[in-house]
Amino acid sequence: MEGKYRLAALDWSSVANVTTQADINREIEELRGSGGPQPRLDYPPYRSSVLRHPTREKHLVDPEGVELWAPCFGHADVGGTESDLTIQHAGEPLGERIVVTGRVVDGEGRPVRNQLVEIWQANASGRYWHQRDQHPAPLDPNFTGAGRCLTDGDGVYTFQTIRPGAYPWRNHVNAWRPAHIHFSLFGTDFTQRLVTQMYFPGDPLFDQDPIYQSVTDQKARDLLVAAYDHSLTTPEYRLGYRWDIVLSGTHRTPLEDS
């Protein structure tokens, strides 16, 4: 399965029977609106999911014990400068400097305080600092592309970084991912754990990206797109994006909390 899509050294034009963007677009179209507000686990247009999605329904269970709590993180875990991805090396990274900030709340709208947020991303050229990334775009010696922070007392996280570039991948011929930042979040319960991706408004690659489209409901997909916010933009320095994140509901009662 994997090998079928490992066509690195091939000249695409010489490959007769391969999946085109038009094929993928057709598959995306067929599945549009077929899932709920979460991504479909079984989503064939994203080829790597074919052998990796469970086929049985998830088993509904009441959370108990440790599942009613999330792990705690603090200043022992995260240094104050880890939220600035532009100061991790001797020089300044290339690209468009941005700030990304937003509020993490639970399903009832309560802020998720002092909790860990982790991000990772490609550089401005669309290249990851990762052994497996073979995209022939330059690495930036001044940009690694990983950061962490803790939300503040109001549930707010803030990262300063570089706007990532779009990048090619081998799902099908001429497949390109829209620019995105990977986010990892914890809530107040174990059950709220979320790993997702933040996108930039108006990206022309949205319609043809099987990962973004694995969320087949447009309203839900929209929740993954940050908003440009001029009030966050700093004169002659950086552009500002706002991305608020709602986690699922909590299961603990206020009594258990105290």
Added chain:
Amino acid sequence: MTSAPGQTVGPFFHLGLPFDGGNLLVPPGHPQGVRLHGRVFDGEGNGVPDALIEIWQTDPSGRVPRETGSIRRDGYTFTGWGRAQTDDGGHYWFSTLLPGSPFFAVTVFARGLTDRLFTRAYLPDPGPDALLDGLEPARRATLITTREEHGLLFDIHLQGEGETVFLSYPGQAR
């Protein structure tokens, strides 16, 4: 409020998520330490080399840890939380303590998996249990670790033969 959809961790999560000592809830060789380990398999029975497993557990007395410090471990504090990536064969392992409560809470991430999956890894020979008792024997068995000389074995099958029982919780959108 509608919760934000998940998205796959993708192939490059090693850049952002794993950290030194992530899988060492206690240092290897700890007198009460056990190894919790296993392999993650795809629908054709091949190991998944780009999966990430997180565990969250009580301490040996059954208490839910409230201590920080999982990312920069001090070697003494038991935080109850760990993170391990799979190797080329799909194998992951943790050095930890036996929880005082019946199971480890487990989260599974992988390239090709559009959203994270939750499951439980029960200690061997579990007593009466609301979840386990509602499952047919073959399904039930996928949630129970196997005792070994140095700890516990817990394989995770994402699909197909012996597919692990994955969980959803009330109020969560499917």
